[in-house]
Amino acid sequence: MVRRRRTSGILAWLLEALFFKKRSVKIGIYGPPNAGKTTLTNRIIHTFADEEEDVGTASEIPHETRRAVRRGGILIDLKQNLKQFQRTNFNSNPQPLSDPTRNGDPTRNGDPSTNPSTKSGRKGRAKLKLDVVDTPGLATKIDFHDFLAYGLREEEAKQRAKEATEGVIEAIKWLDDIDGVILLMDATQDPYTQTNVVIIGNMEARGIPVVIAANKIDLSSAAPQKIKKAFPQHFVIPISALTGENMPEFYAAMVRRFR
Amino acid sequence: MHKCLRCGKDFEKMNEGMFGGCPECGSKLFLYVREGEEEHATELVRRLEKKTETAGKLPLEGAALEGVEPLEEAGGGGELSSEGDKIESLKIVSPGVYELNLDTLLGRRGIIMRLKEDGSYAIHLPSLFEKKEKARRNRHTP
Numbered sequence: 001m002v003r004r005r006r007t008s009g010i011l012a013w014l015l016e017a018l019f020f021k022k023r024s025v026k027i028g029i030y031g032p033p034n035a036g037k038t039t040l041t042n043r044i045i046h047t048f049a050d051e052e053e054d055v056g057t058a059s060e061i062p063h064e065t066r067r068a069v070r071r072g073g074i075l076i077d078l079k080q081n082l083k084q085f086q087r088t089n090f091n092s093n094p095q096p097l098s099d100p101t102r103n104g105d106p107t108r109n110g111d112p113s114t115n116p117s118t119k120s121g122r123k124g125r126a127k128l129k130l131d132v133v134d135t136p137g138l139a140t141k142i143d144f145h146d147f148l149a150y151g152l153r154e155e156e157a158k159q160r161a162k163e164a165t166e167g168v169i170e171a172i173k174w175l176d177d178i179d180g181v182i183l184l185m186d187a188t189q190d191p192y193t194q195t196n197v198v199i200i201g202n203m204e205a206r207g208i209p210v211v212i213a214a215n216k217i218d219l220s221s222a223a224p225q226k227i228k229k230a231f232p233q234h235f236v237i238p239i240s241a242l243t244g245e246n247m248p249e250f251y252a253a254m255v256r257r258f259r
Numbered sequence: 260m261h262k263c264l265r266c267g268k269d270f271e272k273m274n275e276g277m278f279g280g281c282p283e284c285g286s287k288l289f290l291y292v293r294e295g296e297e298e299h300a301t302e303l304v305r306r307l308e309k310k311t312e313t314a315g316k317l318p319l320e321g322a323a324l325e326g327v328e329p330l331e332e333a334g335g336g337g338e339l340s341s342e343g344d345k346i347e348s349l350k351i352v353s354p355g356v357y358e359l360n361l362d363t364l365l366g367r368r369g370i371i372m373r374l375k376e377d378g379s380y381a382i383h384l385p386s387l388f389e390k391k392e393k394a395r396r397n398r399h400t401p
């Protein structure tokens with residue numbers, strides 16, 4: 001028993017030494033409240049690490065996440081995980097989007113997960129080892145009155161507002177420790193918000209690579225092209241974190257941008 | 260510092276051994292807590308809020324003055340920002356209502372706080388976000 005465990009420990013170590021030489025990159029999932037950050041983080045974990053594990057609770061009430069939570073040890077392997085994508089994304093539309101974001105768009109060559117070596121001359125480049133950090137939603141104003149509509153008592157609502165404010169500060173502090181940012185926007189909302197513009201400007205100034213995900217494309221009012229138009233200098237990948245639509249393209253963009 | 264969400268153990272740094280999970284309990288979920296500063300942010304909001312609550316009952320001036328001292332201490336030798344530098348990063352408009360200036364928060368000029376609309380003072384918490392700037396720059400230059 002003990003012996004076997006030790007053997008598998010050595011094996012794990014060997015595997016790690018062979019394949020995971022690169023340190024993992026820390027990817028922060030940022031965006032306004034309710035964009036779907038926790039839903040997306042949970043999906044990433046379910047797909048690549050543990051089907052049972054949730055990093056946090058998703059909720060229609062804004063500022064549900066009020067502490068940043070990190071999940072380590074996620075390995076995205078585009079080739080390996082292709083089957084898994086197909087299984088997980090039973091709701092998804094298999095057609096590649098006909099609207100390429102820009103030159104160098106990762107979706108250009110169709111579904112990159114079927115052909116991970118297209119862009120990468122050498123073995124192993126279709127892999128990305130990462131930690132994901134689900135962060136509290138960033139906002140410029142947090143008002144407890146907004147929570148009353150969801151049935152919270154005044155006390156609860158005020159407490160939530162305070163924690164949400166602390167959450168914003170915490171999310172920003174995490175940035176110092178982060179290698180790449182997934183900026184998640186709700187594609188049914190106007191992308192030209194102060195929050196989005198300020199985050200993007202700041203990421204550019206810090207030199208942190210960004211992938212923008214235009215979320216909730218399962219909703220008929222979603223307009224991901226508006227986000228593409230608003231931020232033409234960035235990768236914008238339309239996704240549905242809820243149904244899994246277009247996730248392979250999103251993962252391919254992550255591997256490309258963050259490794 | 261990284262705090263395991265399940266067993267609560269603190270870790271100075273993430274290391275290779277922790278990729279598989281917490282060495283104590285195996286959980287893979289960690290909270291990030293930067294030494295001392297985490298408390299500062301929470302503390303500051305809490306204290307400011309307390310002051311805001313009582314501000315309604317006290318003459319405004321008195322409340323503002325009362326608020327300054329402990330907050331200044333909490334800043335660990337932080338200076339009051341100069342007159343020209345009064346772009347507060349966090350404003351507590353009233354209990355439960357907050358305004359955040361993401362630009363200054365992200366700009367790592369420190370947390371600057373102002374109590375109440377009259378802007379009678381601002382608190383500057385320097386260096387919260389200043390670390391690692393160099394390291395990052397180097398890492399990302401091609």
Ligand SMILES: Nc1nc2c(ncn2[C@@H]2O[C@H](COP(=O)(O)OP(=O)(O)OP(=O)(O)O)[C@@H](O)[C@H]2O)c(=O)[nH]1
Nearest residue numbers: 034035036037038039058059063064065137241242
């Ligand atoms: N239709 C649709 N709903 C989504 C999608 N992603 C998330 N949602 C819903 O949007 C709401 C907010 O999702 P969360 O994952 O909690 O959002 P968040 O960004 O983590 O929010 P905060 O933690 O409050 O900042 C929930 O009701 C989700 O079910 C999506 O792709 N499509």
Ligand SMILES: [Mg+2]
Nearest residue numbers: 037038064065
């Ligand atoms: Mg959340």
